[in-house]
Amino acid sequence: MNEPSLLFKKKNMILIGIDPDTKASGVALYNKEIKLLELYNFPFFKLYDFLKQKDIRNVKVILEAGWLNKGNWHTGGSSKTAATAIGNKTGANHEAGKKIEEMLQYLNIPYELRKPTTKKVDSKFFEKLTGIKRSNQDARDAALLVIGY
DSSP states (O other): OOOGGGGGGGGGGEEEEEOOOOEEEEEEETTTTTTEEEEEEEOHHHHHHHHHOGGGGEEEEEOGGGSSSSSOOOOOSSSHHHHHHHHHHHHHHHHHHHHHHHHHHHHHHEEEOOOOOOOOOOOHHHHHOOOOOOHHHHHHHHHHHHHOO
């Protein structure tokens, strides 16, 4: 995936969806007026470098905030070890999201927190929806935050 390009050459509002992850967060850039969507995966500091150079007058970030959900139970048929591993990974992703929120505040970038939905879409459905052939789950989740699916 290349550096974001065409979207920021336009004067329209850009929505940036971020699905936090400990290794590389899914990032979707969406220009609603021209219906242009770009997908990326940025490690934490690359995300910081990317966000700090944006014109905040034309940007709004929508950050997936799983920590806003009331419960976080992963016991459905899993062993205690598997449930613990899932819980640890989920907690780490929540902390990554909270750090991204802190980054947005520090950079004075407008944002909203959004609870995740249980809707996960596979790559075939996502391609039908957007025309984008290659994507991973984090980037698709970020895209769903901004395209209004």
